[in-house]
Amino acid sequence: MSSDTHGTDLADGDVLVTGAAGFIGSHLVTELRNSGRNVVAVDRRPLPDDLESTSPPFTGSLREIRGDLNSLNLVDCLKNISTVFHLAALPGVRPSWTQFPEYLRCNVLATQRLMEACVQAGVERVVVASSSSVYGGADGVMSEDDLPRPLSPYGVTKLAAERLALAFAARGDAELSVGALRFFTVYGPGQRPDMFISRLIRATLRGEPVEIYGDGTQLRDFTHVSDVVRALMLTASVRDRGSAVLNIGTGSAVSVNEVVSMTAELTGLRPCTAYGSARIGDVRSTTADVRQAQSVLGFTARTGLREGLATQIEWTRRSLSGAEQDTVPVGGSSVSVPRL
Numbered sequence: 001m002s003s004d005t006h007g008t009d010l011a012d013g014d015v016l017v018t019g020a021a022g023f024i025g026s027h028l029v030t031e032l033r034n035s036g037r038n039v040v041a042v043d044r045r046p047l048p049d050d051l052e053s054t055s056p057p058f059t060g061s062l063r064e065i066r067g068d069l070n071s072l073n074l075v076d077c078l079k080n081i082s083t084v085f086h087l088a089a090l091p092g093v094r095p096s097w098t099q100f101p102e103y104l105r106c107n108v109l110a111t112q113r114l115m116e117a118c119v120q121a122g123v124e125r126v127v128v129a130s131s132s133s134v135y136g137g138a139d140g141v142m143s144e145d146d147l148p149r150p151l152s153p154y155g156v157t158k159l160a161a162e163r164l165a166l167a168f169a170a171r172g173d174a175e176l177s178v179g180a181l182r183f184f185t186v187y188g189p190g191q192r193p194d195m196f197i198s199r200l201i202r203a204t205l206r207g208e209p210v211e212i213y214g215d216g217t218q219l220r221d222f223t224h225v226s227d228v229v230r231a232l233m234l235t236a237s238v239r240d241r242g243s244a245v246l247n248i249g250t251g252s253a254v255s256v257n258e259v260v261s262m263t264a265e266l267t268g269l270r271p272c273t274a275y276g277s278a279r280i281g282d283v284r285s286t287t288a289d290v291r292q293a294q295s296v297l298g299f300t301a302r303t304g305l306r307e308g309l310a311t312q313i314e315w316t317r318r319s320l321s322g323a324e325q326d327t328v329p330v331g332g333s334s335v336s337v338p339r340l
């Protein structure tokens, strides 16, 4: 199978993206349209303005459906849809201790409702955003066959969502398969403002302090959003569409302190860091075992952390300076991303 996303063979029919207004969702919608797909974009938030543009280079159409997955008529939304990318969720690890009912509603109940509707509407393929946080505090490389032991309520809801989707695919009364992708700490232009790299770059460019939770030696397999989008598209188009759970990461981990040093080098500015307490539920280390994604999808991450950080720094600079267009080169094409 080609490891490129252009011209890959998604099932005929339009595609629907949930969480389309979000960080990863907005990049995915852009890339799908660049590859000629007609996209139905579902989110309870409005789409970023520049995603709605139909001017070139976009070739696929965009239809926005604004609403909550827990109340929309999803069977109607899914008419003529062959492939669903399910990205909608509450994504933060730390707030999940205090807002659990909302995590349950958005991550678990919404997934059950969506999967039920997919079966009724005859959707062929569902690609679900799962998370490295299903693993919990494993030492060393995290493999898909490891017993998941999430350490945060968020991780518990992501594991439940992943398993629910797979249970629907295993029912046997529908031609539906599921690819559940466990993303590892995704970064890049448009990254959620609550995430570390986003806070660090913004604070550094503004000359403000950023808090580091713990001593900064915690490790993350930081994965660039362009790689994640390519993995999503490959999962939808892979010829053997059996159900599977796959890690999407780079296979190597970098400490939070190293990210601070790289940001200093790339910006020429000295980040002002304040060390605070480690947060409950934050794992010490994440590293993806990337072998299954390589063998099933032909997927290998292409963007190194230094190069990827540079794309996010450039986007943040433009955003902070109020540039008209926040269009940045990502993974070989240009994408428009929401402003800060």
Ligand SMILES: NC(=O)c1ccc[n+]([C@@H]2O[C@H](COP(=O)([O-])OP(=O)(O)OC[C@H]3O[C@@H](n4cnc5c(N)ncnc54)[C@H](O)[C@@H]3O)[C@@H](O)[C@H]2O)c1
Binding pocket: 018, 019, 020, 021, 022, 023, 024, 025, 042, 043, 044, 045, 067, 068, 069, 070, 086, 087, 088, 089, 090, 091, 105, 106, 110, 129, 130, 131, 132, 158, 182, 183, 184, 185, 186, 187, 192
């Ligand atoms: N960003 C990461 O590092 C990362 C890592 C692992 C997994 N993930 C998963 O990837 C997905 C996307 O993450 P993101 O970082 O782009 O988050 P995001 O918050 O930017 O996007 C999620 C979108 O889902 C929408 N949404 C939430 N609940 C909804 C509901 N009930 N009905 C309709 N829309 C709803 C939100 O409005 C938001 O636009 C999530 O499922 C997240 O758990 C993200």
Ligand SMILES: O=C(O)[C@H]1O[C@H](OP(=O)(O)OP(=O)(O)OC[C@H]2O[C@@H](n3ccc(=O)[nH]c3=O)[C@H](O)[C@@H]2O)[C@H](O)[C@@H](O)[C@@H]1O
Binding pocket: 091, 092, 093, 130, 131, 132, 133, 134, 183, 184, 185, 186, 194, 195, 196, 197, 199, 211, 212, 213, 214, 218, 220, 256, 279, 282, 286
């Ligand atoms: O890989 C995943 O599955 C998860 O990755 C990220 O979660 P996290 O790794 O906590 O991402 P960041 O918020 O960027 O935090 C990275 C590290 O920086 C630390 N951090 C974060 C924010 C901050 O202000 N200061 C700080 O030191 C965190 O404690 C953590 O150790 C995403 O936010 C989750 O949606 C996702 O599910």
